[in-house]
Amino acid sequence: MPELPEVETMCRGIAAVVGREIRLAARVRCQRRPIQVTPSPGEWKKNAHGQTIAAVSRIGKRVILELSNACRIVFEPRMTGLVLLAEPPTTEHLRFEVRLTDPRPAEFEDPERLGQPLRLLFWDRRGLGSVRLLTPQQFVETFQSGKVGPDALGVSPSQLQSIFGDCRQAIKPALLDQKKLAGVGNLYASELLFRAKIRPTLLCCELRPPQWKRIHQQMQFVLQQAIAYEGSTLNDGTYRNALNKEGGYQNHHQVYGKAGETCVRCQHEIVRMVQTQRATFYCPNCQK
């Protein structure tokens, strides 16, 4: 479930692609039902092949490659998508490949691949993700204001309050609305509200400035710390960084997936509930 920290880790992990030229960018044939790849192979050839990757960036939970012709390649991992420079976890779910010019940086040297170009891969077990090539105009239309909210790591406490303050939704499902705020997903929403000592069911319009300040503070803390640990690899082992290594933040979760366990602050039992069809974990004693 790549959220902001996992997608940021992917971006950092593929920084070596910047400055390289795209030799080929195409779907990989696999036995599974195909993921969404747009536009047509002909358009990919016209607008991606031969272009240099000018920059790697992130918009919310998407990885963006900016090309020298100002087109963008957008990777959307959704539930199980991975952007990799290493060999994928399985060849079965390999979906898309970007072949880049040599030489590769030394840390990616693999004797078995000598003489082959550096490959940037998109792997997706469940196949809910997508890969898109957007023209500059399409890129602006896709991400213009209103389509995606400000980044969760770039907002101020007062901005947070102005985004959510009038909302009559509960705070936890509201945090998941990417049109309001980009980057927070189901796992980190529970974690940050626990640390902020805010009950997930409180309506946004009931929250006061001191509470928004705590939410802001713990949102920055949790997301930054999760980035430092290269994201969370849950028990299913799906999430990996760009070199196919596990993240480490799952060892620092305090409530997510911990129903029935003891609260680290007050020893009360952690509870699982469902809000808008998503699991929420919290401590009923110390989240007021």
Add this chain to the structure above:
DNA sequence: CATATGTCCTGAGAGC
């Protein structure tokens, strides 16, 4: 417009 629900997908784990 705001908020809620249904849909896609695979594989792990539960229960019998």
Add this chain to the structure above:
DNA sequence: TGCTCTCAGGACATAT
């Protein structure tokens, strides 16, 4: 052991 069923949730389409 081996089968069936449920569940996980990101983003979008559709419904209220």
